[in-house]
Amino acid sequence: MRDEPDYYATLKVLPDATADEIKHAYRQLARQAHPDARAEAGTSLLFRQIQEAYEVLGDPAKRAAYDRRQADAGRSPQAVFQWRMQPSRATLPVLPDEQVLYVLFDIAAGQASNRSSRIPLNVCLVLDRSTSMQGARLDQTKAAAQRMIDSLTGDDTLGIVSFSDKAEVVWPSQLLTDPIKARARVSAIQASGGTEILQGLNTGLQELDKNRQKYSINHLILLTDGQTYGDEEKCLVVAVEAKRRHIGISTMGIGEDWNDTLLDALASRSGGVSQYIASTGEIQHFLRERLQGLGAVYGDNLRLTLKMTNGVRIRNAFKLSPYIQRIERDGETLILGPLQSDTPISGMLELVVGPHTAGDHRLAQAELSGDVPARQMADAVLRQDLTFTFEPDANANTTAPPSVLSALAKITIFQMQEGAWQALEKGDVANATHRLETMATRLLDMGEHQLARAALLEAGRLARSGNLSPAGRKAIKYGTRSLLLAPTKDK
């Protein structure tokens, strides 16, 4: 049987909407989309979809039957996720060549999300105790870990692992019933030895496994300040395996000497976040923030699958929150990771669309799926079509909505920064220098003076010595990806 479209989404109402709300929404949408009411074409298909949806939802008997069928098909009639797609333009010109189309998407927790009750956390802290951590770094890390112990409740399980060139369990994973003892164990951690992240990761994951349940939030938090020795590849394999077991990994790099590529990849492959900690005083702050984020997890393992029609492909896909990053992909599926009830996931797709004839065309069928642990629900699925009207005389240069433009402006800077590192990896110092300089100009235009100065400084250093400073590289990388977080004046 063919999957029925989400009529509630078509009418932009919630599945528990009253008959009056549905009627009102239908009238409003029908008026807007009526082919006679709007000069531009492209409305006729939408209008038909609205009609079809109202024929079912407007009739109590048909609606009840539809709800039953949806429930039987494993799709709960409740609004699990709120999902919006905003393209850069409403109609596309008919062109002989390929063209670019951007789609901004937002996914938020459904109306029914209960913000007051928190799902129990199953967390393991994995702390670097190598010689380089000695002093303020280890002291602050220990203080932050102890703060974390205080902020967890008796329903949460916590394990603590420390590692150097070998790993040891400081506090075996268990329900947090004896916080005082746990704090004392943390105090006793001493610095010595090298850094082998794989050792810490493996031991941490073993601890998490002891208390892992299907519907709990399982998370490993890694704090390190150094490069690992030759086990990068194995670490990444472990991260993918962790994801399969519903364990996320968040990484925090302290200082300048850690491997940002590795820590970013560990986080993005497992659905965690990576963080650059420039000064030891920030450790507590970031750890607390991470814990709050985990406590607010509403959906997990979110995936957006785009079934493209012929001649359409994804060129780039970026996640915009909590910071700009490329979305991990598995074929046609974009891996979006966990969804917090207080922060929507937003992202940008850059599609390349081949030549199409005039008229309505479906470019892709999008399917959003994810688990909702608090509601013991696995694989809730929503669907949306990306249908566009192609017109022979549509203006090729149409302004996009401000939300799309402002996100794209920042993604562009992020891509320029990526381009600079890529050029540098290939040994093309001149190109990398040029890219950093152009990027600095754009940053100045945007009023990001500090970041612009960092970029210019590194461009200068690069031109003179052919090398970057690790601190400068990190400042630029983690600064540009967080551009979207900076408050914008015109909002």
Added chain:
Amino acid sequence: MIECPSCGHQHRPGTLFCSECGVYLLTGGPLRTEPLPESDLPSSRADPWESGEALAQAEAQAESTIVIVPPSGRQLTLPAEGEAVLGRLDATRGVFPNIDLTPEGGLEGGVSRRHARIHRQKSQYFIEDLGSANGTFLNGQRLTPYLPHPLHDSDELQLGRVRIRVNVK
């Protein structure tokens, strides 16, 4: 293919930003508003006192709407909240005025990114220059920046060189 006006890199149609130099492709990047020669603009100034009197006199009346008509003749209605910034869209700098005058020759006409603001108090509409490079003129008189002046039906506004008719209904 379309070409980046700044660095010449080729892009597929529909691309909005140049991946090489970060320029917004539809306008060619952050273009400055150039000052216009004095002789191009009216020289008389509006009476600043009018502003205070009108503000004091503004009274609750029946709802009115305002429609502004730029040279192209398209009719622009103010957003429901009765406030709008007129100017020139600059995506690179994140400036998105409610009423974008770029299609009305805003750049050549010396319109600033954030040029002027129309707002409503009770039932009276006001125009306020936002310290623009080339000034805002009401019926041929230059407005003192940041001082709101009342707007009436069939007034003529001039932003830089761009003339706009105002209809209050």
